[in-house]
Structure formats: C-alpha cells, structure tokens
Amino acid sequence: MDFMQLVTEGLWIVAKIVMILLPLILAVAYTTYAERKLIGYMQLRLGPNRVGPKGWLQPIADVIKLLMKEVVVPSGANKTLFLLAPILFIAPSFAAWAVVPFDAELVLSDTNAGLLYLLAMTSIAVYGVIIAGWASNSRYALIGSLRSASQIVSYEIAMGFALVAVLMAGGSMNLGDIVEAQNGSALHWFWIPLFPILVVYWISGVAETNRAPFDLPEGESEIVAGFHVEYAGMAFALFFLAEYANMILISVLTALFFFGGWLNPFQGIPYLEPATAWIPGTIWLLLKAAWFLFMMIWLRATFPRYRYDQIMRLGWKVFIPVTVVWLIVLTFWIKLEWGWWFDGRGLAQLAQTVGGAS
C-alpha cells in the first residue's frame, strides 16, 4: 500500500472515531441533565434550572467546574496506577462503540466478531475499578472496588449467556446481521422469542454499569463513594463519563439485539410504513435507545438499593439458570422453526447443508 494512501485512510478512520465520540460525549453531558431533571420531577422537585434557559447549560457548567478542579493524589497512593485507573476505565467503554452499527451501512468496524469484541471490552473495564480502589490507599475505595469487581464478574456470566442466545437467534456475531435477521415487522424483533433473555440482559446491563439499584460499589450510605472516593476534578469526571457512556451503550445494544435496531417499528403496517419511511434508521435507533436510557433513570428513582447477598443470589442462582434453560428452549425453537422468526434455519436446512458438505 502506498504511504500517502495509508495516511489518508488513517486520518479518515480518526475522523470517523471523532464523529462517534463527540456526539457520545455530548449525549453523556445531556444524559446527566436529563437524569437530574427527570428524577427531580419524579420527586416533585424542579431539578437544575439556574444555568441558561431552563437550566440547559447546566452540564456545560459542570464540565467547566470539573476541568478547573485540581486532581488530588492522596498520600500513600500509588501515583502511576492512581492516574492510570480512570483511563483504563474509560478506554474500553469508548472502544466498544467501534462495532456498534447506527444504520445499515453506518458502522466504524463491520467485523464478524462484533459480539465477542463487545463482551471483551465490557469485561476489561473492571480493571479501572479494581486499580482505582487499590491505588487510592483507602479502605472505602478498596471495599468499593472489591464489591464492584465481584458484581461485574458475576453478572458478566449471565450477560455472556444472554449474548450467546442473541447470536443463536441472529445466526451471526456481526451486529448488523443480527439486526437484519429481525427484519419484517415489530413482531419479527427478537423481544418475543428472547423475552426472558431480554429481561436478564437488561438487568445485568444495569448491574454492570453500577447503576441503582445495583450501585453497591458506590453506596453513599455505607462507603461514601466507593472506588472513586479519592478522585477529584478531571479524574473523577472520566469515571463519570465512562459510567454514562456505558449506560448509553447498554441502551443502544438492547435496542439493537432485541428491538430491531434501526428498523422502522411500523414496518409491514399499511399507511403507517410509507408515512414514516422518510425517517432515517439512526433516528429510530436513538429513539429506542433513549427509551431504555429513560428506564434506567426511572429505575434509579424508583428502587432502593439491593442488599449485597441478594445481588449475588440474583446473579448466580436466578439469572444464570434462566439463561441456560432458555438456551435449550431456543435451540428447539430454532430447529423446529416455530413462528416466523427463524425461517430457513430449521432441521430441513441443516440436513441440506450436511448433505451438501458430505
């Protein structure tokens, strides 16, 4: 390959990354605003309303405040690891977006191992948390990071099994292909055959992002702020940014895996489908994701924090068995071609391919 071509291609990829990350960071900023406003209304308060018209500039003011603050390194902390931890936390949560498709052709990396890559990226984010807790040289931080690590490792198993079910249903590990497999109508989406998996995936997603009611790692009432108790200024902002980026990621993924991603929900309905055909797929995807984001905020305003042994029980004794049982059910479902979701993938198709191969 020619050197100039290499450089231009590299720059083009960097430009695409910026085109994903800039809106993401902006979305994070306004998710925090939406969260504060929504929880405010749910608790009969007004929420932030002082900075700018109706408080719209509040996130900007928060960012400036965090940027101006000093990053304090506690005495006795391991300085290198202390400063490395937020980076280790935020890097995977940004890197995961590389395989997320926003429309049929709109994806940074159209890889065939997309699902596996996502799982790998979400699983290595735990290092940031553990190292933050350990390097802070603080009891609260250490307890918080231990809680977080055990919680993430536990729920990751259920999440992994849920993704196995998704890839079985979609017949591919490519996220674009999984969405295409749901093409047809809102009833073709995987939320019907994969309903228990959807519930498990969604709740595990909330637990993985350390959100209420699973926010034991940062339980204010017990351990102040958990693993990021010693962080201030920009270092804290990175943790904050990564947590909200993960929330948005889980919401987008739920929309992609179970609710048809960028597909039009009115597909197959006369009059409504042609009337909404002009709306680009990305808008549908973002609307669906916004709904799940709203659900996360709603959960936080509604439920009290779990007790720790109940979290572990839910993960290991409820979710993992449910996913394993549903994997078996799904195998029969696909091979017997019940309903209209898995056309052409049943036993007849299998016999044909085996016959053709031998």
Added chain:
Amino acid sequence: MNLEAIIFYFFSAITIVAAIGVITVKNSVQAVLCLVLTFFSAAALWLLLEAEFLAITLVLVYVGAVMVLFLFVVMMLDVDFAAMKQGFAKHLPLGILVGAGLFGAIYWVIRFEVFGSDKVAEPAKHTQDYSNVEELGRLLYSEYFYPFEIAGVILLVAIIAAISLTFRGRRDRKGQSVREQHQVLKEERLKIVSMKSEKIDSGDDS
C-alpha cells in the same frame, strides 16, 4: 518495512518487556498488571495472524476473567517482601538450574533449525470475506467434533472436582433463607403498640 512488520515488532516488544516485568517488578499488583499487558499484546499479535476469534477470546477469558480473579487475590495478600527475600542466595543455584533447563527445553523445540522461517511455510493471506470465527466453528463442529466434546466433558469434570474440593460439607449456618424472607407477613414481624405520648419537659435536657 511494511506496516504489518512495524505493528508486529511494536507489539512483540511490548510483549517481551511486559513479560520481563512480570518477574522483575517488586509490587505484586503491578506484576499482575504486567501479565495483563502481556496477554493484551499477545492478542494483538494473534490479530495480525487473522485469528480474531482466538485473540478476542484471549482478552475475554484471560484478561477479562482469570486475571481479574488473580488481581483480586493478590490485592488481598499481605506480602512481606523482606521475608520473601530470605534464602534468596540459598535457592539461587537451584533456580538457575531449573531456569536453564526450561530455557534449553523450549529452545530445543523452537530452535531455528526446526522452526525457522525457511522450515515453516508462511501462512496464506485470506481475502476480505474470510471469517476466522466461521472457519473455526465449522472445523470444531465437524472435523474435530469428538475432541471438542471430550474437552468439554473434561472441563465439566474439572469444574465438579474443583467444587467438591472446596466444598467442606454442610455447615449449620445462620444464613438467611430468601424463601422464608419472602413469605414473611407484616403481622409476624411488626407489633403496633398503642401508648400515650409522653410529655417532655421543654428547656430541661439534663
């Protein structure tokens, strides 16, 4: 030197430096992190070989799960470095002997005469629509089906063995039964007592 060679040497250098770090760094947590970095750059090298499934699985299983538990244990250890260094000189000759033996054995297997670039053919480059995941799946579930299943059974046996090793018999714990907790009624736990409100003398809190 083309781009692939640059990437290869870059990640090879990281792998080697990080692997040396694992055994030379004094802080055990940092040693574990060095091992994580080694796995990570090894995964990058596998990606260069177009083995994306193996590379991502390496990150997922070893970096994402095994090393997290490792780090967990190491963080909880209270390591006394002075005690660890005791007897260093005494065990050094034996250590050098074992190390040299191990190095010799590995060298014997992958020495240049056996594993040189003229002996092992360069792996063929695949076209863009080649999918490592699909190829691996096809091989595992057709040609190598029995070895694959046997490996699965062995792993299952290992899981059961590990559980039975750590299982120390039934203990009469004071743990809570969630089922019982769910079936509790308000009447069983809560007693409402009606009593007259007591009068508190204001201004006198002695």
